[in-house]
Amino acid sequence: MPLGHIYLNATISNQEHLNSNETVNPTHYCNTITYIRLTTVLLLRAGYVLIQIGSIPTNDVYSIAFHNILDITVTICSYGLMGHMFSFGQETLGGFVGSGSSAFSGYTNLDVIIYGFSACLIGSAILTTMLSGRILPMTAAATSFLHGGLVQPIVMHWLWHEKGWMAKRRMFKMRFSAKDYAGGMVIHLTSGVAAFWGSVCLGRRLVKLRDLSKSSLGTASPGMTFIGYIFIYLGLTSFSLPTQRYQQQRMPADFIGIILTNSLMALTSGLFVFLMQCFCFGRVSGYWVLLKCLQGSLAGLVTVSCAVDAYDHTMAFFVASIGSVTFYCITVILERTFHEDYCNIVPVHVFCAFVGAVFPPLLAKSENLGYSISIPFRLYHTGWQIICAVAVIIWSTAFFLPLFIFLQAMGLLANRSEELNHQRSLNVLKNVDSRRKFWRIFTYSEFAPYVEPGIDTKNGESLEVLKRSNDSRRELLQNSMAKKLEARSPKSPNFVRTPMVPLEEVVKDMGILEAERYPASYEEDVEKRMANNKLLYETLTEPPSPRSQVPTVHRNATGDSLDSEKVVKAEVHAPSVVTDKKEGNRKKIYPRRRPNTVRRKKKLKRLDSN
Template structure:
């Protein structure tokens, strides 16, 4: 028996480490996607923010974020043990070590802050972004995650189901991104005096497409890895629903934009695939293949409408972080309350469409509203506080020249032209 347990533990450890690495590779996807969506003069600034996400995010989550999220709690609200991965973590009972579990969860927290970075691209102050990254990875996300995923979290006790994070990661990140975009304001020239949105062409759609493909690949680690077990028989089904939902979101966007704009819109199609991936994340282990297709298609179309609404409200979200993550994450979370199969959910709970009544749907709605409201309002508060320390936004000259040269002193491509712009900026300061 001991040998069997050791073998199981070893296999589970390999599985979780590999899927954690797949999720970490998604940062390369975020980097390429966002660099392709923004203008050429801001590509380096996107890459630098991704490095902030990974480095500061990992360290802060190790120092105290993990403790607040998974430590022994007080009243289901916040963890109090496990700082620096020490102290009492005996309540976390898994076949993998606490170090392995931390690594997997660390990959998740890095993904959360990466959602926000796209919404404030091309105009946020780099120092302000570092401070916000510390707040998100050390406090905002860990507390929300504790409510749902920890042993004693109050939303988890009520029965909320979010398998891999449609609400905890994407809903939270999406609504935090919305708050950040609203506070920091639109890019110069994005909206005309009459409120009409001007097109800001992406710098490199092939690059953005490759980023989306990397994210799509990493999502199999995101969802299937959340089993935390290499011998869990649902891994295959999770991978299938993940694939189908992404494909449906992408296909729906192709067809919908062809009807709406008379041409298939490439940025929308890219985000349509991501919307389908976000939407299935909560219920990938609990819904049927048909439900996964419906969820993906609905998320893809809803993302298009949400993008149009943001522009009508003069909210500038360069990469579509809120439509992709906030809206699709919300749809996916509620879909569990509708489509969860009774044979797949703990304690025989089922979604409304399977005779489970409104209980699970109500819990999902309560959890979704709570997590998203927390992300929106606490982000608003932190950014207002950060503004008292450093400017939230770069100067007008810096934004016009580009953050690559203005904030980091180096252009992404043309060094000669970039350094001439930098010298011009210095001469006019």
Template structure:
């Protein structure tokens, strides 16, 4: 090994308390200057990452069409395509400067000229933005007004996610480089559990909570919404999404250039596949043990979603985990996903793709597991506790910040009457009317009970092969209701809240 190729920094001497899981110019930090200069011309991993993430966005469209009931599938397709274009323009022209600008204002926000950006980092940030907006749209697709889709996507791409990137991934970010109890601390979020998965899923969750209940007539569903060919399309979509998640966590050239030579590429790939297999296996076994059933459309999808939960749960430290760590974290995340998905399934929340359980819950587990498990990268018991404390503090700050911003945003959109599209507004009013004539229920409880005998809309030979049938009893008030909503409650088949 040619020592002339490395620039060794010893700014902090030989104190082992400063040697832990992030680089920021610590003892024996390596920088392969010759290789790093090539980054301005692009790197093969950058192309692979961009291609897989773009393909994954197509996968999100497929799972939306195969999971979310809608009266017009072209609305879903258009919203996704338009969101990709909006996110691209917003991030490249504004968000990139905020996230990876050379000049950092107190570690809070970045600024620099466009020509000074590292293009590999620019593409990496853009890919994170595409995945984040896709996870938000999984909650909101087909339900929100076009104006709401534009506003949410633009704000997320310009300021919300880029700020988190700057705080955590920028060399001068205040979460990446700080002092706590006289010890140097840094957030460990290699694969974006905080920046990408938690922030986007939490925003989508709050948006879905504001949208609330809806009640659709089965005959209003587009015949290609969860139609005959959607089972294969949905599974294909999840495979593409898995490829996009794995590609997103591949190491950048900057990351490798600042560390001692190591086969980070293989480490990341192997750890992701271990977590994927663990998640699928655990969820499948739990279904067999508890329900004695796995051979149905929604349960098969849940098993695949369990694998995705495993991938997301290790994203924060996929570069540093051992195989045992990946299995342990994957098992915990899969078990949590299984029970949270069942809990969400019985609420009024519209989450057909189990993003709450698979992304939000798994990313929460992942962001707190890494500083606890990575003992080999935290020297000294007291130092490790400080790193865990800093990780938890930053997690709470991100969680509370996103919650406040999203809550204010969706409340404002709701007050301005642009939150729901026209059809969604009608479906929401239907649900509110029928709720008055049902037994008193909790705020987030389903309108109609779900039990083992309940059938669901699934892909099959018929236009809509099976459906939960709920018929209202004819009363004097039916006339009033039909006067408002036509024949919505005159004995027709209705679909409330969930399918899965």
């Protein structure tokens, strides 16, 4: 981890400081890297605000900005008042939580305090991105206070404190130590799990396009989100820069160059792999595909965050590629569920962070956990990494899931507009198949229309605009579905055969007809029945023999001769007059001829019985 063992029990009096010619160790004070880290983290928060406005459909954009301002304020206050003591307190309670006097007293190294501030600001940004614009302001303030003052600082103590139970653990006569350099478990996994349970408790939502704000998904959204993700890249890369204490505790090396190189390789790998997947399996254009490409590169950066200082550039590229593939597979699954995640927080910060926590002991260089280890010991450390990641998930779930359930039961979780959206979706769900309880109400496919940035897709003509933009893709989908249905549907047997059809095909088709009526007997004696009924089918399929009778001449009342076909049709369709016995009304009844197939089937059945 970048902090190392950073606590110094140095007490320098003013008199000693004035009389001594030696200067105080500069590691007691904040340096340039600390300033860069804090500045870029604030830019990262601005980047998250931009992607929220450009990705989350809402009827009030200003609520998103207010939610983020409130979150930044509450997070800084909560960590400054109590969180720093729980994370980097001078004493520890069994390696689970810090305690003791305030870290601000004396000549304490304030780099660690600013490092903790930065970690909490990044973690709260992840949580806010999932819940922004959907929960009440007071609920947002309470959630940010507990997250920045209690939940995340405790995980910091587990992994980043020199006496944390994950950082140093002795079991089975071996010493274990978890590797989490840039917050893969402390920041991304902890906050991502909390955001996931918040979204699950809020449930599905169904938003009307005409109710959306003009600024939500506006025409400037593509540029805003692109700049926002650039700010996030800068913030996460600068956060992973080593402290001066970290460099002093290790062999001389260009740690800043190593970290920057691995970060760039991870960004490029994630973007490249996701683009290849889009070209092979999905669409290659559109606003939401652009966002997924940027999120794929962010997934690669999150995957290597646990050991970005210990990989070489090839391993960083490989690990980031695995993270990008994981991100793509998870998004394909989650996009079909009722889970509302417009910025793909869960695939990036939960699944990719968990995958990245497994690889440091296996693929890191010889310098891993501060010293060289053998292959069996790497496997032991891999098991310990998995145990620590699962423990972080359990801790975040055990705290936030009961909290969100309680707030939802008390009616203190969702705001007014979100309650209306949720109730609208439940009303629609009543008329849908019950098997879609955990899936989206509307069928999801790559041919489905998407809401694009701009006001044209949110007014009364939005559906027509979306349909026109996807006519070609919808036509291809319908043609493919028609071909599939045609291939699956069984061909109906033709019961009326002409003499031109071979006898073998007639016997075969009639055998199929009998198989539908009597499947058991058909399987037993197919050949026997075909032989017995051969003469019958020959009789049915023979053309009628010409009659030698003289055709009858029909005449009308005046004595003129009539056409025989017209006479037959008139006789068939002539209505018969009957008298109702009860009321005495005369009614005309038109006789209905039975279909040819019904008469033929009855005739066959009668002949078979004879």
